[in-house]
Every structure is written in C-alpha cells, then in structure tokens.
Amino acid sequence: MAIPVGTYGAAFGAASIAAGFSVLQTCLLSLLLFSGASQFAVVGVIGSGGSAMSAIATGSLLGFRNGLYGLKMAPLLRLKGFKRVIGAQLTIDESTGVAISQEGRGDDAARYGFWATGIGVYFFWNLFTLLGALGAGAIGDPAAWGLDAVVPAAFLGLLWPRLTDNKTRILAISAALLALLLVPFVPAGIPIIATALLAVVFGSREKK
C-alpha cells in the first residue's frame, strides 16, 4: 500500500507546486485536508484559473463521501473526544475500505485495519507530498516532465475502479462532455461543480 500512496502523494505535491501553491500550502493541504481526490481538485481548479470559491466547492463535494464513511465507521470505532477528532481525520477511502473488508474477521480486526491503514497512509501521504513539492520546485517547466498530464491521469486512476456498469460509464461520459461544453461560457471551476447536478439526476431517477 505504501508505494502507490507514495507515488500518488508525490504526484500531488508536484502538481500543487505547478498550480502555484507554495510548499507550505501544499503540505498543509495534505496535513489538514487529507483526502486525495479533494486535494487534487482544489489545486486543479486553482491551477486552471478558477476562484477560491470554485476550488472550495469542488473539494468539499468530493469530501462529502468521507462523512458517509464516518457514519459507517462510528458504531464500529465508538470514539469519544480527541480520539474522535483523530479518527475522523483518518476516515478516507483506504481506511474505510480496509475496515469493511476486515469486518468478517470480527470487530477487533476491522478496528485494527482502520487505524493501521489510516495512520500508515497519513504518514506516507504527507512524507511524499513534501518530497514531490520539493522535487517539483527543483525542475523548471512542468510540461517538459509530463507533470501537466499527471493530474488528469491521477483523476482517471481514481475514476476507473468506480466505472462498474453502464450507468456509471454513461454518467462519466456525460459529465466530461457537459464540463467541456460549459468551459468557454462560465468561469473556471463552475463546469466541474455543475456536473454534480448530473449525478443527482442520475441518482434520484433510479428505481430499484
């Protein structure tokens, strides 16, 4: 798990510097926000000329799922006070995923999976964010090193495993087309936020 997290963290660090964030701002995002997709979205929107508001809205919409993970983890972890703050901060795709996959082996195994994964990912993610940020500061033109292609590739890598059936594939293609259609007409960042409405339409119309 450490190697993919490390690569991805380094890519985030480098992409954030290329988008105009300082090393400190880049590291604060990994320390305080700590959710890969949201972090990439914040620097991506700012890097393409979007406002702070658009960046915050996109990052927050992507962060909403962590709240639902928390809802799922709360009865398992039963945390109070400061431990709940730490547990909440470590509630991301990876830690929740491992905890759920361990549930069959009992609550203790699931709890151990959550903490071990959360702490491990937090450590490597932040370490490699710093290394990536420092590395990107040392090179000149990001495009000459392919850094400008790393960001869309990172998003594609996060998207790919979610495309499990025709409905999700159609939604993905519609969202990409809608965003590209809107780009010339509305301020940067808005085309991305607008596609969340597509998800609401797709999600509420299903009858199962």
Next chain:
Amino acid sequence: MSQIWIATLISSLICFLLKYLGYRIPESLLNRPAIQRINSLIPIALLSSLVAVQALTIKQQVVIDHRLVGLLVAAIALSFKANFPIMMLLAAASSALVYNL
C-alpha cells in the same frame, strides 16, 4: 489573504468538518437509498469532468495537445490493470515525449 490561502484553509476546514460530522449525526438522517446512490455517483461525475477539464482545456478554451496523449496512455495502462505508479509514470513520460518533440 490570497485566493490560494483561502482555498487551502477553508477547503481543509470544510473537508475535516464533513468527516467529523459523520461521527456526530444520527445514522438514520442520511441512510436513505437515494442519498447513498447520489453519494456514490457524485465522485464519478466530478472526477470525470476533472479529467476532461485538466486534459483538454487551457484557460477557457478546449485545446488538444500533448496532455491528451498522456491521458490515452493512462487509459490503456488502466485497461491492462497497470498499478498506480506505472500508470502515472507512463502518462507523464508519453506526454513529456510529445511535448519535447
């Protein structure tokens, strides 16, 4: 304060509060099937539009350039079940190659 500082600190705060709220609100509030479905679809819509905008636009124009090559290589790598580091490396290398041609 600059736009970048505002984006950094406010999105960090909101994303943390979203995580924390999950531990504080009663489960019944959000445990409706439609909410669960929409929650799993929102990342798909946002990630897909982010792919498109990051790979195919500059400022407010749709542009086809070296980044698209990197993205296509990434898609091929993913369809062959390449792992994350390999996929990113191939995308960067192919895009840089076309850029430097």
